[in-house]
Amino acid sequence: MNAGRTARERARAELTQEIKDEARRQLALSGAGGLSLRAVARELGMVSSALYRYFPSRDDLLTALIIDAYNALGETTEQADAGVARLDVRGRWLASCHAVRAWAKGQPHEYTLIYGSPVPGYQAPTDTVAAASRVPLVLIGIVRDADTAGTLSAPADVRPLTSVLAEQADALAAAVAPELPPQVLISALTALTQIFGMLSFELFGQLVGSVDPSDEFYAASAERMADLVGLPVSPP
Amino acid sequence: MNAGRTARERARAELTQEIKDEARRQLALSGAGGLSLRAVARELGMVSSALYRYFPSRDDLLTALIIDAYNALGETTEQADAGVARLDVRGRWLASCHAVRAWAKGQPHEYTLIYGSPVPGYQAPTDTVAAASRVPLVLIGIVRDADTAGTLSAPADVRPLTSVLAEQADALAAAVAPELPPQVLISALTALTQIFGMLSFELFGQLVGSVDPSDEFYAASAERMADLVGLPVSPP
DNA sequence: TGTACATCAGTGAACGCGCGTTCACTGATGTAC
């Protein structure tokens, strides 16, 4: 039976999870910089030194939370995209954008953990990169599908890329979507910064007094960004 | 003479400044959440309780730093705008955008203080609003000048605003630029979130591996956002 | 199935450090007559 080594192993897996859950709860109170192993242990009814059986240091716990957050957001977004007919690229785009926002508003402290200011003294290891790429890859995948289907329209007013930017776009394309024209990739990146820029403004309180609540502002901008990357209006 | 009460008052003004300067220096090391009165006092060769003659609490010091940062950024931006011929609205727009970035890159920790994640447990008082409005008002002023001069072009693909968004835009227009069409104001807000979205991505390390350094990406987006709000291409 | 040993989880004390804020105080600077 595979439950053979379980009593121990299962307990370990469960407690690891409980530690992360409690830590996530505490992010809301004190932020990533103030995350305290002792407080987590206290809340779990353990002694603080016991946590070192599960995470070698505070920073490792933080890293685990960051990767979990990127993956949760990535998965939600991938599912939203997958829920729309492949050819309806604009529908996929909008669904993905709204999934990102819904997740961010649902767990604002995890959003802050990954898209807020860096935690002072904490250096993120490179393991986070794969998880962090999931949302960008969803959006790029949609644009690529539109391009492949030949429905992507090049907006009239697009300027040629300057030299360094063209090189960067080429390198990025090579790594991520070789068939895509570099200008399109840069447009997608603009759209991406727009999306997260709005979310950060909203969640960090910068929109209070202008467009707050910002549901419709976000929706309008998501449409506008779909235009900007050249997605067609209706399903063919 | 106005130096009459000086010895005391001048010393007070100078020390207040030195405390803020040292606190700013420490933002780089420990972030806003970790700003420590004791550390500031130590560095200044004072005893920690002495700081209470200057700031009633840690949070008041933080508030002073925040207002200073907004004002410094606001002033830089206003000056950049003022340095370009009034009729060259696109030139003014681009100069302002680049001034914002130059300031942000020059004092990343102050940028983080005002546009990064909120400090846990700190509630910003409403005094910050006026200072925080300076950059938005510069950009809106440029758009308004273009509108007044009749050089603002309405892009072809603008959608009508949805109901709530239209109301919010009207309210915002009433408060800030009554003559401006609401759609234009929303476009300006989109441009604003784009600008700060890019800066946050850049400064918080989210662009590493894609368009880094991002000078040209930023420049291209600033142009693109000028298009989006409808600024004419060349000085008339 | 039963015993001997190895692995692992959790304990509790300790190290060495940090913090914000209060309070009674000394001594210098400023003010009014």
Place this chain on the structure above:
DNA sequence: TGTACATCAGTGAACGCGCGTTCACTGATGTAC
């Protein structure tokens, strides 16, 4: 110009609290024969 008093800046000790991490240890769970 000189004295008496009020204001203010800075001191040093203290309160009460927090933190991450290490280490020798007990006792339970798992493994090999």
